[in-house]
Amino acid sequence: MGLCLCCVPMRGFAAASLSLKDVGNGLFIREAPHEEATRANNGGIANIGFIIGRDSVLVIDPGGSLADGQWLLSEIRNRTSKPIRHVVMTHVHPDHCLGASAFAEERPDFIGHHALRSALDARGSYYRQRLVEIIGPESVGGIVYPTREIEDVAEVDLGDRIIRFTAHGTAHTDCDLSMFDTSTGTLFPADLLFVDRVPSLDGSLPGWLAEAERLKGVGAARAVPGHGPAMVDFGSAMAKQVRYLTALRDETRKAIAQGIAIDEASRTVAAEEGEGWVLFDDYNDRNVIQAYKELEWE
Amino acid sequence: MMHILRPAFAAALMTAICAGPAPAADSSQADAKREERWQLIADYLFDDREVLPNDSLIKIDAPKRAQDAALVPITLTMPEKDKIKSVYLVIDDNPAPLAAHVTFGPAADPGSLQLRVRVDTYTNVHAVAETKEGKLFSAVAFVKASGGCSAPSGPSDAEAMKGMGEMRMKFAESVQDGQPAEATLMIRHPNFTGMQMNQLTRLYTPSRYIDKVTVSYGDQTVLEVSGDISLSSNPAIGFNFVPRGNEPMKVVASDTKGERWEQSFKVPPVTN
Numbered sequence: 001m002g003l004c005l006c007c008v009p010m011r012g013f014a015a016a017s018l019s020l021k022d023v024g025n026g027l028f029i030r031e032a033p034h035e036e037a038t039r040a041n042n043g044g045i046a047n048i049g050f051i052i053g054r055d056s057v058l059v060i061d062p063g064g065s066l067a068d069g070q071w072l073l074s075e076i077r078n079r080t081s082k083p084i085r086h087v088v089m090t091h092v093h094p095d096h097c098l099g100a101s102a103f104a105e106e107r108p109d110f111i112g113h114h115a116l117r118s119a120l121d122a123r124g125s126y127y128r129q130r131l132v133e134i135i136g137p138e139s140v141g142g143i144v145y146p147t148r149e150i151e152d153v154a155e156v157d158l159g160d161r162i163i164r165f166t167a168h169g170t171a172h173t174d175c176d177l178s179m180f181d182t183s184t185g186t187l188f189p190a191d192l193l194f195v196d197r198v199p200s201l202d203g204s205l206p207g208w209l210a211e212a213e214r215l216k217g218v219g220a221a222r223a224v225p226g227h228g229p230a231m232v233d234f235g236s237a238m239a240k241q242v243r244y245l246t247a248l249r250d251e252t253r254k255a256i257a258q259g260i261a262i263d264e265a266s267r268t269v270a271a272e273e274g275e276g277w278v279l280f281d282d283y284n285d286r287n288v289i290q291a292y293k294e295l296e297w298e
Numbered sequence: 299m300m301h302i303l304r305p306a307f308a309a310a311l312m313t314a315i316c317a318g319p320a321p322a323a324d325s326s327q328a329d330a331k332r333e334e335r336w337q338l339i340a341d342y343l344f345d346d347r348e349v350l351p352n353d354s355l356i357k358i359d360a361p362k363r364a365q366d367a368a369l370v371p372i373t374l375t376m377p378e379k380d381k382i383k384s385v386y387l388v389i390d391d392n393p394a395p396l397a398a399h400v401t402f403g404p405a406a407d408p409g410s411l412q413l414r415v416r417v418d419t420y421t422n423v424h425a426v427a428e429t430k431e432g433k434l435f436s437a438v439a440f441v442k443a444s445g446g447c448s449a450p451s452g453p454s455d456a457e458a459m460k461g462m463g464e465m466r467m468k469f470a471e472s473v474q475d476g477q478p479a480e481a482t483l484m485i486r487h488p489n490f491t492g493m494q495m496n497q498l499t500r501l502y503t504p505s506r507y508i509d510k511v512t513v514s515y516g517d518q519t520v521l522e523v524s525g526d527i528s529l530s531s532n533p534a535i536g537f538n539f540v541p542r543g544n545e546p547m548k549v550v551a552s553d554t555k556g557e558r559w560e561q562s563f564k565v566p567p568v569t570n
Contacts, residue, residue: 118454125495126448174453203453259470259480261412261536263361263371286365293369293532296484297466 020075021230025184026052028079029230030072034197034278037064037095039135044068046095046191046226050076051181053158056085059108060179060188060224063099065131066141070102084108086156088165089146090190090226091173092119093202094127100144111156112146113167113175120145150177168192171208172201180218187220187234195228195237198244198277201290205249212242240276247273248284252291253298262292332390332422336438339388339395339424344434349426352435354378356385356427360439367417367446369530374411374425374437382408384428389528391421393447393493397528403519405539407478412536415528416446416491448495451488451531455496455503458488458531463559465549475568478538483513485534485551485559491527508533510552515565516545541568 019031029049037043043064050072051058057076063069076084084106089097091113097120100110124143131140148154150167157163161183168176172191179188192211194200201208216238223234248270255265266285269292274280340349359373376382384401385408397415402408417423420443426436452458464486473479485508492505511523511533520539539547547565552558 115453118456121496121499122450122452122454122494126445126450129448130445170453174457259468259482261371261373261482262369262414262534263359263373263412266365266371289366289369289371296534297486297532 020049023224023231027181027184027186027224028052028075029224030075031230032095032227034227037131037134042067042071042135042139043095043098043131044071046093047224047228047230048072048096048099049224049230050084051158051161051163052076052080052082053161055157055159056083058086058088058156058158058163059084059103060088061090061096061099061190061226062087062103064095065098065135065139066102067099067135067139068102069099069141072099073102073106085158086111086163088112088177088179088188089116089144090178090188091176092116092123092127093173093191094131096190096226097144098127098131098141101141104144109148109156110144110146111148111150111165111177113177114149114151115167115175116146116177117149119173119175166214168211168214169207170204171211172199173203176203176211178215180220185220185222186231187215187218187223189215189223189225189234189238191226193223193225193228193232193234193238194241195225195232196276196278197227198274198280198283199241199287200283201245201248201287205245205252205291205294209242209245209249212238212245244270244273244277248287248291249295252288252295256292256296262289262296265292335390336388336422336424339390340426343386343388343396344426347432347434349434349436351437353437355381355429355435356425356437358423358425358437358439360423360441362440362442364417364441364443364446367443368449368451369414370417370441370443370446372413372415372423372425373536374413376408376410376427379407379409381429381431382427383430383432385411386424386426386428387413387415388424388426389415389417389421389441390424392416392418392528393491394526394528396526398526399524400535400537401522403514403521405515405518405520407538407540409478409538410536412482412534414530414534416449416530417441417443417528418447419444447491447527448493450494451490455488455490458490461486463487463551463557465551465559465561467547467549467563469563469566471566473541473566473568475541477541479541480536480538481547482534482536483511483549484532485511485549486532487551487553489525489527489529489531489533493527506553506555508551509554510550511535512550513537514548514550515539516543520547541565543568
């Protein structure tokens with residue numbers, strides 16, 4: 001396969017290059033647009049980036065496709081020749097981890113939650129197939145499994161720069177991994193924190209609210225969300241997300257208790273919560289269905 | 299005829315089809331193809347029996363665009379309920395089109411029925427009511443969805459199978475003697491479709507789904523459900539029954555692997 005830039009639509013390239021932000025201390029983040037995966041964006045719809053440490057480079061989320069990952073790799077190589085020793089896959093969703101195969105030749109540790117492998121087993125081919133239909137088989141890339149699985153917490157060192165990982169309970173998905181850059185106090189909650197783009201629920205709603213509390217305990221002032229601006233104030237961003245998730249939970253429970261059927265609930269629950277969220281109308285109904293099918297078994 | 303529509307073969311067929319872009323067809327051509335498909339299915343399911351479109355005997359309510367292709371809520375309404383013996387739900391372009399056949403017993407109120415289904419592609423969904431006289435009437439809805447049958451049942455197969463066979467029954471808060479009351483039966487079961495691939499082994503998880511559910515009330519039948527792969531994981535069936543006395547409601551469910559589960563539920567006290 002190798003690095004074949006000619007396969008990559010230049011339009012996507014140019015747009016993506018412009019959005020790579022240098023946020024200081026060797027930290028670079030691609031601020032992704034709030035879109036669905038398209039041929040033009042190559043599945044590059046999640047915030048992805050890297051840290052250039054003293055000794056090595058760490059990638060946090062390798063991108064939404066092989067093409068997206070190749071773009072990220074080229075951006076790294078434009079800046080440094082240090083080895084890429086760690087590629088972090090924060091969870092199973094394709095917009096975050098399908099780019100991993102672009103880094104295979106760098107032979108990094110692929111770091112993931114202990115449940116990531118089984119989640120990739122269950123969903124990887126489904127996600128790949130969906131993306132193949134959108135951007136074409138040559139741009140998608142293969143599934144990469146984690147080579148280092150995080151059971152609970154773990155640390156790596158980029159050269160006097162300790163990076164700490166936490167494997168979370170089922171929340172946004174069942175395999176969410178967060179990362180904390182101790183030297184800059186920057187939290188990488190990945191998709192445990194959505195900013196501006198409406199959160200999408202694919203794990204456990206009460207679980208997500210519980211893990212949000214746990215993340216608050218880290219005491220990070222700033223964070224790189226999975227979607228949204230490259231850097232945000234953690235406290236206020238999380239508070240806004242918690243407001244939505246709490247409304248979703250409480251109103252879904254109420255609908256279930258009142259005997260409102262799932263289809264009617266999907267049209268009415270949390271329908272007033274859309275202010276300040278992009279793609280709300282595309283995702284809220286689905287979130288209600290996810291919440292309903294979980295909470296009806298409480 | 300139907301056997302060629304079974305999951306394993308259909309999955310292979312799908313792969314072949316998905317490899318190339320779908321040819322563009324104008325909408326009238328597409329409509330004609332859909333109608334042709336429906337005739338094929340109707341001929342198989344009902345032999346020579348005529349199926350007449352009729353919206354006063356059966357109505358179907360489905361989302362135009364599915365939010366979750368693996369869980370598409372469908373509501374069937376049968377306004378002239380006393381005439382209805384059974385209903386069929388057919389998802390025309392699913393690999394196994396017949397999602398469910400539900401036969402109403404004497405303890406049922408066949409006014410409405412709610413099901414949750416997997417929808418694999420843009421398709422017509424047909425509801426067919428069979429009257430007590432043996433006549434067939436249909437209603438149709440078009441649903442846009444993609445990938446419902448190959449979407450995983452849960453984070454992993456093991457996770458999806460947890461608590462398999464556990465059941466819940468929800469009843470309307472107030473149940474009045476002789477008045478139809480709503481109930482929802484929920485069954486924990488992954489309902490593996492046979493089209494869900496394990497990335498590691500490159501093998502499809504074998505299909506395994508709830509194929510038979512009987513709900514009875516005292517000594518009378520409420521519903522008999524024959525299900526197929528198109529029923530969503532953790533199948534849920536909303537129905538109506540006519541309360542009387544204090545008899546329990548009993549559910550017997552079995553799956554295609556021959557496992558069987560049984561549970562009784564206390565119906566809320568009837569008020570007059």
